[in-house]
Amino acid sequence: MRLETTGLRAGYHGGTVLHGVDITVASGEVHALVGHNGAGKTTLVHALAGLVPATGGRVLLDGDDVTRHPTHRRARRGLALVPQGRRVFASLTVAEHLTLVKASGPWTPARVLDLFPQLAQRRGHRGAHLSGGEQQMLAFARALLAQPAVLLLDEPTEGLVPALAKQIAETVASVRDEGTAVLVTAPSLDSATSTADRVTVLTGGKTGVSADGDTVRADPGVIVAALALHGEATPTE
Structure with a gap:
């Protein structure tokens, strides 16, 4: 599944936040979108x-x-979102969360628990009693049960300790390797973008500098410079 936007504009309450965004994410690709x-x-x-x-x-x-x-x-077409801030249900257990989506594809509750063994150990715990990292894993697992062809991840490593952030990044790579198109957002070049096939800078609601992942990993200077140039963005997201 290929996700593409052309000249996308959007905003809130009559205001415009996105000013003509052009971005493409192909099957089996992680496209990282970085911006303050x-x-x-x-x-x-x-x-x-x-x-x-x-x-x-x-x-x-x-x-x-x-x-x-x-x-x-859009969800029926295979598009799934892991939102910023996890947004799990405080009163539902891990096991109950995994029954909210009727799995009818390669991703099953058993498989996502294998992917996130910490969740398997916390199967009977309610969402409110999980750590931030466990909640992120649960939000990720819930999205996978929707059998996504396109997966949107909004700052998935936000607030996580390095070990958990690395685990999320490795999971993103595994999902990509199964042919899923993945768009991941991050405020900077960090673990969330470490396996990206392409990196694009978003500034002021517009797509800017873009480079393939190998180039960025070899020399991140062009991306870092673009982020530094626009470091005083107004918080309108």
Whole structure:
């Protein structure tokens, strides 16, 4: 599944946050979108998921225009979101979370628990009693049970200790290797972007400098410089 935007515009309450975003994520690719707070990262993933209406441009899934499709129709096409801040249900146990989505594909509750053994050990614990890292794993597992062809991850390593951040990054790579198109956002070049096939800077609601992942890992200077140039963004996400 190929995700593409052309000239995408979106915002809140009559204001515009995204000013013509062009981005492509191919099957079996991790595309990292980096930008400071206020760059428009969360607005973009919400617009892709259908949670924020587009005011211009297009969102395409395998060439089909889904710009005006509601969230549930995009989900049926295979688009899943792991939101910033996890947003797990405080009163439901881990096991109950894994029954919210009827798995009918390669990702099953047993498989995601194998992927995140910490969750298997906490199967009977409620969402409110999980650590931040465990909640992130649970949000990730829940999205995988939707059998995504396109996975949107909004700052998935935010607030995590390095060991857990590394585990999330490795999981992103594993999902990519199964043919899923993955768009991951991050405020900087960190573990969330370490396995990216492409890295693009988002500044002021516009896509800017972009380079393939190997080039960035060999010389991150062009990305770091673009982020430094726009380090005083206004928080509008």
